[in-house]
Amino acid sequence: MKFVLAPDSFKESMSASVAVEAMRRGIHAVRPDAECVGVPMADGGEGTVDAVVDALDGQRITVELQDPLGRPTEATFGYVAHRKLAVIEIAAAAGLELVAPNERDVLRASSSGVGQLIANALDRGATEFLIGLGGSATNDAGVGMLVALGAKFLDASGRPVAPGGAGLKDLDRIVLDGLDPRLCDVHIRVACDVNAPLLGPTGASAVFGPQKGATAADVELLDAALSRLVSVTEATLGHARHDTPGAGAAGGLGFAFFEFLGAESKPGVEVVAETVGLERAVRGADWVFTGEGGVDAQTMLGKTPFGVAQLASRQGAHVVIFGGRVAPDATVLLDHGVDRLVAITPDGTPIDEALRRGPQALEQAAAEFVRELIGTAT
Structure with missing residues (x-):
């Protein structure tokens, strides 16, 4: 099973590269044999x-x-x-x-x-x-x-x-x-x-x-x-x-x-994706994991997870967006090439704690999703 890991940074919590490694650890904790291709992403702004x-x-x-x-x-x-x-x-x-x-x-x-x-x-x-x-x-x-x-x-x-x-x-x-x-x-x-x-x-x-x-x-x-x-x-x-x-x-x-x-x-996001070769990386992928700190309806307006999702869905891959916070209106993304939205921290978590524990929470969320995926497949 091939996973492409293409998140943006989670602002004030972790860089895109740190997020990639957290996702990788979570996947390998459940599927050590999974192929994980890391492609840190951004949308042309900070990061x-x-x-x-x-x-x-x-x-x-x-x-x-x-x-x-x-x-x-x-x-x-x-x-x-x-x-x-x-x-x-x-x-x-x-x-x-x-x-x-x-x-x-x-x-x-x-x-x-x-x-x-x-x-x-x-x-x-x-x-x-x-x-x-x-x-x-x-x-x-x-x-x-x-x-x-x-x-x-x-x-x-x-x-x-x-x-x-x-x-x-x-x-x-x-x-x-x-x-x-x-x-x-x-x-x-x-x-x-x-x-x-x-x-x-x-x-x-x-x-x-x-x-x-x-x-x-x-x-x-x-x-x-x-x-x-x-x-x-x-x-x-x-x-x-x-x-x-x-x-x-x-x-x-x-x-x-x-x-x-x-x-x-x-x-x-298109310029960055072209530069880092995201389309080539996604070829043959089963799942693409992306994400950023806050995910809502505005994510569709040129932000990294949406751009990644559009490219991945054109390649026939399934897409999961992980977010430090996932707003209720983010469900609109499920009509545009996104299969799942996953909040990595529970509602009500103090912001300082959420930022500090971001990498750990993302690793755990990725592992839980893959565990669920395997359970569904069997």
Whole structure:
């Protein structure tokens, strides 16, 4: 009997790799001869670097760079040398959590740290990139990233515009002669589950700006500044597809990746699944075990267990979703390729205890399910 173990992390309790090993121990406690294939998963957000590095035997690289306010800090990305693959979560270099609430300044926050991570990966020989968008403190449409990679964004006097989204109101021309030439030979895939365009009432500034400390006046200024960027980009490149779904993701970083770096975008779980070879692993599987900390009806909106279930069911495998918490409305998943939902902790368990005992509880839940499965088969 073949089991594929493809969970996401159980937030604050265990990483995806720890969850894989807990599932494996539970299965082997009941069926020592079972084939267990571990494929740690993620959806492009937090935990993506860990999942891909662990699945593909890569390494974690820590780099000194600048945070969104230009202060020195460190960030980590993943690198899989045999694939020349770099895995970057932009939140590691430009994330909201890097700036204390009382220090947030969305008008001048820069995405330069993301460019510094990319440059370091290029130095190591990367030719393939998986970029997880989301959780940024910035609203500069990726201009800081592009500047760190050698581009110039100049005002009418030929001086660099000020860092941050607000500085783009003075943009007059873009010079790309110095953009790192190695970028011409790379393939960039962006894991993006946000469909927001760059501009307007559903764009980066209006929807996400207030979460980063923008006032109503700031939102108006930022949207006008990004409109200026779009105009100059159009004059420079001959295109500026600001309405592309996802262009507004991560403070407009999606726009920079799509327009200037030729990136392709897919839902996060699909990009991660392709990268770690989940479809190949699932072939011939009898059961696929997946899961995450909380499972509910929202799991259908691009989260890892649902993406795994869809792929597995297409391959004819049965699917079990394990959750630290399984909400009543999660039963809708049973109509979409999921065979069983299993809560690993009893209702009423104190949250601290549930988080602490997560791996043990998941191991026990997996063992109980396999024991039931064997009993049913006999």
